[in-house]
Amino acid sequence: MKKAYIIGIIMIIAGIGFLISSASDVSTYANFKEAKGNSTVKIAGFLVKNKPIVYDPNVDANLMTFFMEDKDGEIMKVTYHDSKPQDFEMSESLVVTGKIREGEFVASDILLKCPSKYKDQEFMLRENG
Amino acid sequence: MEEIQYFGEHLWPKNIGHFLIILGFVSALFSAYSFFKSTNERLKTGDESEDSESEAWKRLGRLGFAFHGLSVFGIITIIFYIMVNQFYEYAYVSQHVNDFLPMKYITSAFWEGQEGSFLLWMFWHIILGFVVMVYGKKWEAPVLSLLALVEVILISMILGIQFEIGDSVVKIGSNPLLLFRDTMDIPLFQNADYVSLLSGSGLNPLLQNYWMTIHPPTLFLGFASTVIPFCFAVAGLWVKEPRAWIKPALKWSLFSGGILGIGILMGGAWAYEALSFGGYWAWDPVENMSLVPWLLMVAGVHSLLIANGTGRGIKTSYILLSLSFIMILYSTFLTRSGILGDTSVHAFTEMGLENQLVLLVALFTIIPAVVFIMRRKIVPSQEDDKFNSREFWMFIGAIVLLFSSILITASTSLPIYNKIAEIFDPGFTGLVIQEPITHYNKHQIWIAIFIVLLSSSAQFLRYNGRVTSTFKKKLLLHAGISVAATIVLTFIVNIWLDINSVPYFLLMLAGIFGIVSNVDYFIAFNKLQWKNSAGVLSHLGFSIMLIGIIASGVNKRHISKNEFVFRDIMEDENLKKKVTLIKGKPIFMSGYWVDYQRDTLIENERTYDIKFTKVDSNNQVLEEFMVNPVSVYSNDKTEIVAFNPSTKRYLHKDIFTHIAGLPAQVLKLEYSKEMEDSLVYQPIEVGLNGSYENDSLKVTLNGLDYDPRHQDYEPKENDLAIGFHIQVTDKIYDKQYDLKPVVVLRGAVVYKYYDEIPDLNMRIRANEAFFERFFTMESELEYQQFVIKEGESITIEDVQIVHNGFNKTPKNRGYKAEEGDIAIASILSFRTNGKTKNLEPVYLIRGSRQSSIKDYDPETGVHFKFTQIDPATGELTFQFAKDDRNSIQVPMEIAMNVPRSDIIVIESIEFPGINLFWLGSLMMLTGMLVAMGIRLSSRKVMD
Structure with missing residues (x-):
């Protein structure tokens, strides 16, 4: 299969092309300081639990605000134009995607990491035990 | 110890x-x-x-x-x-x-x-x-x-x-x-x-549905089945029979491809139908790593077909089938070692099996590699394929599928590179893919275009490129017809779908060409013979599936956007996808009036009835339908843990609706208590049939209910529960509301159950001091004595009393039986205010002491004591007293500015042509199983 080699070479070239074109798809987690450059970034950090988490569907179903601390300890207010993800308050850590706008981080996406509520080494006792 | x-x-x-x-x-x-x-x-x-x-x-x-x-x-x-x-x-x-x-x-x-x-x-x-x-x-x-x-x-x-x-x-x-x-x-x-x-x-309540019953066994059968073609491939080289393993491996590969595909598809259907993911595929690592073995298995099937037809491509088949199984093991490693961490929604938790999993992958990579190297000489080498042969293009197709698998695996393995990089450089911060869906689609779309073109044209060619000139003419004619039909159909389909992006347009074009040429092939070349229909079925299915993906993916449209709400100055047009609905207040969105009418709780599922009414520009009703999304409570019912969507299905589209949010106090009992505690209740007093009034409200008490129902109150034995018929008048809008708060005395504890008027942001409940007024102190009661005999009757004030005999085993709240007691109760029936009741006061001799134990009816306020028996005359002496129920002042409490709880946030999405996706993918996978069936039934002929 001599032709197979030719195909192989074409594939490798195409593959390298695809990889180069994907280089901009990946990035490291940024922090709030880096986010000030006005490009879309992903920031990993923690929910600040002693500051208010505001989501009131009575007012706006697409508006949530909360405070997040990045890995370097900087705290910033985050605005998310969507409904509040489930179990948001319980999240151990979170990753927000978005950019800074007028001193706030405006998130277009939020990924939560929640402690597994049902599994792990927990045990259940009978209520009337 | x-x-x-x-x-x-x-x-x-x-x-x-x-x-x-x-x-x-x-x-x-x-x-x-x-x-x-x-x-x-x-x-x-x-x-x-x-x-x-x-x-x-x-x-x-x-x-x-x-x-x-x-x-x-x-x-x-x-x-x-x-x-x-x-x-x-x-x-x-x-x-x-x-x-x-x-x-x-x-x-x-x-x-x-x-x-x-x-x-x-x-x-x-x-x-x-x-x-x-x-x-x-x-x-x-x-x-x-x-x-x-x-x-x-x-x-x-x-x-x-x-x-x-x-x-x-x-x-x-x-x-x-x-x-x-x-x-x-x-x-x-x-x-x-x-x-x-x-x-x-x-x-986990999220997993309590029938998909969890059928998806894992099917998927695991698919996983398990990939081992058999792998074993045949290794066995074939091991026992030095490089051709004989092809036929049995082909049947098993078709089985594996079909079942694994159905398993994956079920996962997609579960995500779409029962979970609120809003789609059937998200390029999640776990999804990717089940797709990759399937792609390799499909490549393996095609390579085996070449080997079966021409004797070439044995090594390729060997490699593809081995890779398919290795990727199953690799996927097991990725999903079960915890290495995916926060990049996937459904990875298992860590269990300390990493080393064993690595060993599993390594061992079954080394074994086929060693066998291959030792036996590579026994596979006969063949002359090169011709450009116009079927096998050449099938081979290309298989290689492209392999290529696709490599790209998906490379991206999905990012967490592995991060781990390795961390070993060499502890300060290394992990890389992540910014937008996974865009990233994967960007490459796979070109692969899909190429594959659909290959799969629809290669079947017109013959093995070894044997072509006669009449066949060539026929081929050219049909190619012309197909291209013409494709252009016309694309024009029509694009009116429906309106695709603006170039790659998606090309994919649509290729998909339509696939449909046209497969139908053409089946009619004109295959002469409608079922025996060879399996390939056509699969390829046609694949083309239809692609059209379904474009229609439902690129063209999905949010119905839930409130056009009257001020649009934020955001670049991202996708924002503002959720709408708040208030119970009983329809709002207009994207051509529909949407009305959240009611909700019902059954066991741990609350079902919401939401009515969609489609209207034209003159507000004429075109269509009405209900959707019923569900929220699922935890096993102990203290919080809502999941939402199940509801989908209105049409042949040409789905309207998918799910609950995207609820007020905090509805989500968790804890928040509801917190909120109730944070409200400022103002005390008011209302007399029976009297009222309380301020500038904006008038509160009237129209009566008491001694057998009240309340959504939060679960009756228990010996409870005293009282409901209040309250009417609130909104003086500003002159609107009236009927309410019934409930108060319960259980033992010595008082429970208050409020009722509310969401429109007025108002809650009302009884104050616990109510019971202090409701019960008169024994010392303040004015008893009067009366004497009757068994069976006689008497009327005191407005109460008619009849003595209905005795009960020698009295059951009275105040009486606990002891050894040697002589206790007897009189059954007194009485009628007052149109109500007939029974009471059983007890006359007791314990030792040398005689006493009486009273009985009491809270509703009528009637008290009886049974104080004396005269055995000689049969005369019975009773004491009677009655509380004044008409002049009671009920202490109530009202709170204003209460956030309303009767709202839901919904997301509603229209998926056009999604049935093409299900139909196409099912046809594709059924085709593989049909092919296996055909090969099994003709095994005597073919082996």
Whole structure:
């Protein structure tokens, strides 16, 4: 299969092309300081639990605000134009995607990491035990 | 430490189970070795007679595999037994079962855990192994030797052995039959009777649906089935029969491709139908790593078809089938080692099996590689393929699928590179893919275009490129017709779909060409013969599926956007996708009036009735329908843990609706209490049939209800529950509302249940001081005496009283029977205010003392005491008193500015043409199973 080699070479070239074109798809987690450059970034950090988490569907179903601390300890207010993800308050850590706008981080996406509520080494006792 | 003697533990499942696990492990090892010896003996001597050494080893191998199979079935049976009987002393039972788990979900609970899913996987391997044992003939020994070796590693995952090497503890596997007290050391286990205290956490409510019952077994059958073509490939080279393995491997590959595909598709259907993911595919790592083995299996099927048709492509088939199985193992490693971390929504939790999983992947990469290198010379080399031959283009197709798998795997393995980079550079911060969906689509769309073009044109060519000139003419004519038909159809479809992006437009064009040319091929070239229809069915299905993906993915549209709300100055147009609905207040969105009408709680599911009314520009009703999304409560009903969507289906589109949010106080009981506590209640007083008034409200009390219902109140015996018929008038809008708050006295505790008017942001409840006024102190009662005989009647004030006999075993709240008591109750029926009631005051002689125990009816306020019996005359003396119920002042409390709770946030999406996706993918996968069926039924002819 001599032709197979030719195909192989074409594939490798195409593959390298695809990889180069994907280089901009990946990035490291940024922090709030880096986010000030006005490009879309992903920031990993923690929910600040002693500051208010505001989501009131009575007012706006697409508006949530909360405070997040990045890995370097900087705290910033985050605005998310969507409904509040489930179990948001319980999240151990979170990753927000978005950019800074007028001193706030405006998130277009939020990924939560929640402690597994049902599994792990927990045990259940009978209520009337 | 002193050994504690525990009661109530069931130890035999553990003991038998441990024995079976060891037996299963040893017998698999024995079976693998015996089949290996059998294969090698035959290879050396070529002796296949009944009493040959090879046959003797084979019989031993069978025995070993049978023991292995029985052990695994035994372990599974024991785990089911302890789950069904709720032996919570076992960690696996306590983690996956609870008292409320319906039996129909017991299988789901079984494979929810890692150990259970490993057992499910082994179960299918054993079933498939038995099939090969019965029908495999000369392939039995080499195939089962490899399969048994796979089983050795898999069962080691549940071995649960620990030993020390130097300072480090080596753990092999995680045993599902461990007692709870063996897994953790907590004070609870100081209690010898701890078993009676234990309960279980149960199955995650998200997983309590029928998809969890059918998706895992199907997917695991798909996973398990990839091992068989792999074993045939390795066996083929091992026993130096490089061509003979192709036919059986082809049937098994078709089976595997079909079942694995259906398993993956079910996952998509589950995500779309029952979970609120808003789609069927999200390029999640777990999804990707089940897709990759399937792509490789499909590539393998095509490569095997070439090998079957022309004798070429044997090495390619070998590599593709090996890779498919290796990628199953790699995917197991990725999803079960915890390495995916926060990049996936459905990875298993870590269990310390990483090293074993790495060993599994490494071993089954090395084995086929070594066999390949040792036997590469025996595969005959062939002349080069011709450009105009079918096999050349099929080969290209297979390579492109391999290429697609490599790209997906490369991106999905990003967490692995991060881990490796961290080893060399501890300060390295991990890379992540910013927008996974865009990233994967960007490449795979071109691959899809290429594959659909190949799959629809290559079948017109012939193997070895044999072409006559009349055939060439026919081909050209049909190519012309197809291209013309494609252009016309694309024009029409684009009116429906309106695709603006160039790659998607090209994909649509290619997909339509695929449909046209497959139909053309089936009619004009295949002459409508069913025997060779399987390929057409699959390829046509693939083309239709692509159109479905474009229609539903690119063209999905949010209905839930409130056009009257001020649009934020955001770049991202996708924002603002959710709308708040208030119960009973329809709002208009994207051509529909949407009305949240009511909700009903049944067990732990709350169903919302939402009515969609489609209107034209003149507000004329075009169509009405209901959707019923659901919110699911936790097992203890204290919070909402999941939402199930509801979909209105049409032939040409779906309207998908789910609950995207609820007010905090509705989501969690804890928040509801917090909110109730934070409200400022203002006290008011309302007399019966009287009212309270301020500037904006008038509150009237229209009566009391002694048998009240309230959504939060669960009646118990001996409760005194009173409801208040309240009418509130909104003086500003002159609107009236009827309410019924409830107050309950249980023992000495008062429970207050509020009622509310969301429109006025108002709540009202009774003050606990109510009962102080409701009950008159005994010393303040004015009793009057009356005397009657049994059967006589008397009227006092407005109360007519009849003596209806005696009760010698009185049941009176105030009376507790003691040994030697002489107690007798009079049954007094009385009628007042149109109500007839019975009371039973008791006359008691205890020792030398005589006393009376009163009876009391809260509703009418009537008190009776039975104070004297004159045995001579039969005259009975009673004391009667009556509370004044008409002048009672009820202390109430009202709170204003209460956030309303009768709202829901919904997301509603229209997916056009999604049925094309389901239809197409089902056709594609059915085609593979049909192809297998055709090959099985004609096996005598073809073998």
